[in-house]
Amino acid sequence: MSLTGWLTEPRTGHGLRVATDDAGWARHDFPSLAAAALDVAGLLRGTGLRRGEVVSLLLVSPETFLAGFFGTLAAGGVVNPMPPPAGLGAGAAYPEQLTHLMRVAGTRTVLVDPHLAGTARSAAAAAGLAVTVLTVAGPDQPGDAGPGRPVAPAADDPQPPAGDEVALVQFTSGSSGHPRAVAIRADNLLANVTAIRRWLDMDAADVTATWLPTYHDMGLIGCTLAPVLNQSDILAMRPDQFIRSPRRWLSCFGEQGATLTAAPTFGYAYAARRIGPDELAGMDFSGWRAAIVGAERVSRHTLESFAALLGPYGFRTRTFLPAYGLAENTLVATGLHLAPPPVALRVAGELRPGEPVEVTAVEEVGTDPSADDDWLVGCGDARDGVAVTVVDDEGRTLPPDVVGEIALTGRSVAAGYHGPAAPDAAFAEGRLRTGDHGFLHDGQLFVLGRAGDSLKVRGRNLYAEDLEARLAGVDGLSPERVVVLAGSAGHTPVLHALIRQRPGPWAAEVARILGREGGPGVRIRVLSVPAPAVARTTSGKPRRRPMFRAATDGSLPGEVLYDSAEPAAWPR
Structure with missing residues (x-):
C-alpha cells in the first residue's frame, strides 16, 4: 500500500457521498476524486511547487479537500490541513489566528475555497509569507482547480514524499495553549492507517460514516484516509449538520448500511440526549461493526445511555471501541479489540x-x-x-x-x-x-x-476531566455543560467550575463536590457562564489554560455563584 497508489487505479462503483443541506447526498466516485487530485497536482507543479514545501488546505467540502490532500502529495508537497472559520470560531479573531497557523506551518501555497481566498491572502500577508493562493471549487463553481475541471496537464505520475520525508503537518488540538504543528512522515502515516485497517478488519464492503472535520487527526486519518486507502465507501456530514440532526448521522447506520465510525464521547452523548426512540423506528443497527470512542474521557454513563437507546434496534455494546491517540502519534495508539464489550x-x-x-x-x-x-x-x-x-x-x-x-x-x-x-x-x-x-x-x-x-494537592493529582465526570448529572447537568479548570493563582491552588446553565440549586452541590475533592487550601469557584464563554479547540475540547487565566483575572463572562475565598461564601 502507498499513499497515492489508488490515484492511478481507483476502484469503480465506490467513493464518497457528501450530505447536502436539502437532506440529500452528492456522490463522487473514486475515479472522479482521483482525476480531481491529479488535476490539482498538475496545477501545483505548474506554479513551481518544490518538493517538501508546505501546502495548506483551507477547504470545507470533503470532495475538494480530498482533491487538495492527495493532489498535494502527488506533487511532492507536504499537506497541512487548516481549520476554516467555523473550526476556530468565526469572527474578527479568525484572520489573526490563521496568520499564526500559517507562520507556524511555514505555508508556501494555500489551496482554498473561493469564498475564503481573500481571507487567506490577508493572513499570508500579515504573516510576512510569500504565499501562492489557489482556489479549489466544486463542479458548478469557478476556481483555479476542482472536480471535473482540469486547468493544467494532469499529473499522471504521482511522486509523493518518500517514507522518511514529511508528508503531513497536522496541528494539535491546542487544549492547553496554542496548537502546535506536528511533522508526520510518510511512513508514520502509512503505519497508522495500516494499524487502523487491521484493527477494524476493514474490507471493501465497509462503509464509514463521519461528521468529524477533516482538518483534525481523528476525522482526517481515522475517518477519511483509512477508508480512502481501503477504497471503501464514505458517508460524510459536516459537524454543523450533525448538530442540527444527529438522527441523520444515525440513519447512515440504521438505514444506509454504514458499518464504521469514530467520534468523541460528546457525539454519542449528544445523539442520545437529542433523539427519542420513536425517531429510530424502522432502523436496524445490527450491521454496525465499530464505533470508536476517543479524543476525550470515555464516559461509561454515555456509552450505556447510547446503547440503551439503540439496543432495541440491533445495536450491541461490543460495537464500542474506546481508544486513545494523539496527533504526535499520527493518531491511534491503543484501542479495544473487536468483539468484547x-x-x-x-x-x-x-x-x-x-x-x-x-x-x-x-x-x-x-x-x-x-x-x-x-x-x-x-x-x-x-x-x-x-x-x-x-x-x-x-x-x-x-x-x-x-x-x-x-x-x-x-x-x-x-x-x-x-x-x-x-x-x-x-x-x-x-x-x-x-x-x-x-x-x-x-x-x-x-x-x-x-x-x-490537573492540580497537585497533597501529593495527589486532581484531573479536570475526572472532576467533570463527577459533576455531570448533578441536578440534571449534562456533561457538555460542565467544564472544570485547574491551576494555581500565585501560591493558591484553584478549581473553577464553568457551568453553562442558569443559576439554580445545582450550584450548592457542585461547590460541595469540588470542596470535598480539593480539600482545605484549595479555592473553589462556581460560575454560571454563557455558551460563548467556553472556548474550544478545533476538535471541540475546552481550551483550559486561556479560560483559567480569564476566570482567575475576572475577565471571563458569567456570574460567580460561589467563591470559597469570599467571606460567608455560599452558592447563589
Whole structure:
C-alpha cells in the first residue's frame, strides 16, 4: 500500500457521498476524486511547487479537500490541513489566528475555497509569507482547480514524499495553549492507517460514516484516509449538520448500511440526549461493526445511555471501541479489540503518580443508563506497530497498576514538532512522552487526563476531566455543560467550575463536590457562564489554560455563584 497508489487505479462503483443541506447526498466516485487530485497536482507543479514545501488546505467540502490532500502529495508537497472559520470560531479573531497557523506551518501555497481566498491572502500577508493562493471549487463553481475541471496537464505520475520525508503537518488540538504543528512522515502515516485497517478488519464492503472535520487527526486519518486507502465507501456530514440532526448521522447506520465510525464521547452523548426512540423506528443497527470512542474521557454513563437507546434496534455494546491517540502519534495508539464489550474499573483511594492503583470493581459496560460516571473505561491495548509504557518523572518504566505518564514508541510516532525552533523534548530518543497520565491494567490502558490539566494537592493529582465526570448529572447537568479548570493563582491552588446553565440549586452541590475533592487550601469557584464563554479547540475540547487565566483575572463572562475565598461564601 502507498499513499497515492489508488490515484492511478481507483476502484469503480465506490467513493464518497457528501450530505447536502436539502437532506440529500452528492456522490463522487473514486475515479472522479482521483482525476480531481491529479488535476490539482498538475496545477501545483505548474506554479513551481518544490518538493517538501508546505501546502495548506483551507477547504470545507470533503470532495475538494480530498482533491487538495492527495493532489498535494502527488506533487511532492507536504499537506497541512487548516481549520476554516467555523473550526476556530468565526469572527474578527479568525484572520489573526490563521496568520499564526500559517507562520507556524511555514505555508508556501494555500489551496482554498473561493469564498475564503481573500481571507487567506490577508493572513499570508500579515504573516510576512510569500504565499501562492489557489482556489479549489466544486463542479458548478469557478476556481483555479476542482472536480471535473482540469486547468493544467494532469499529473499522471504521482511522486509523493518518500517514507522518511514529511508528508503531513497536522496541528494539535491546542487544549492547553496554542496548537502546535506536528511533522508526520510518510511512513508514520502509512503505519497508522495500516494499524487502523487491521484493527477494524476493514474490507471493501465497509462503509464509514463521519461528521468529524477533516482538518483534525481523528476525522482526517481515522475517518477519511483509512477508508480512502481501503477504497471503501464514505458517508460524510459536516459537524454543523450533525448538530442540527444527529438522527441523520444515525440513519447512515440504521438505514444506509454504514458499518464504521469514530467520534468523541460528546457525539454519542449528544445523539442520545437529542433523539427519542420513536425517531429510530424502522432502523436496524445490527450491521454496525465499530464505533470508536476517543479524543476525550470515555464516559461509561454515555456509552450505556447510547446503547440503551439503540439496543432495541440491533445495536450491541461490543460495537464500542474506546481508544486513545494523539496527533504526535499520527493518531491511534491503543484501542479495544473487536468483539468484547468495553471494561470499566472502579478504584479506591487517591490516584497519585508513582503509586499503585487499588481496583475495587471490574465490570463490562452494559445498557444501564443509570450507572454513574465514577468509573474508568479501558482504552484497549497497543495497536500494530505501537508500544505503550507508563513511566515516572525520570522516564523509568512503571509496573502495571501504577499511575504515571503514558509513553509511546513505534512506527507511528511523529518525527517531532514542525519548524526549526519547534520544541522537541517530548520526542527524546525515539520515545514520545505524551503528557497524559494513566496506568495499565490487565493489558489495557486507562487514561486519567493531561498532567497540565490537573492540580497537585497533597501529593495527589486532581484531573479536570475526572472532576467533570463527577459533576455531570448533578441536578440534571449534562456533561457538555460542565467544564472544570485547574491551576494555581500565585501560591493558591484553584478549581473553577464553568457551568453553562442558569443559576439554580445545582450550584450548592457542585461547590460541595469540588470542596470535598480539593480539600482545605484549595479555592473553589462556581460560575454560571454563557455558551460563548467556553472556548474550544478545533476538535471541540475546552481550551483550559486561556479560560483559567480569564476566570482567575475576572475577565471571563458569567456570574460567580460561589467563591470559597469570599467571606460567608455560599452558592447563589
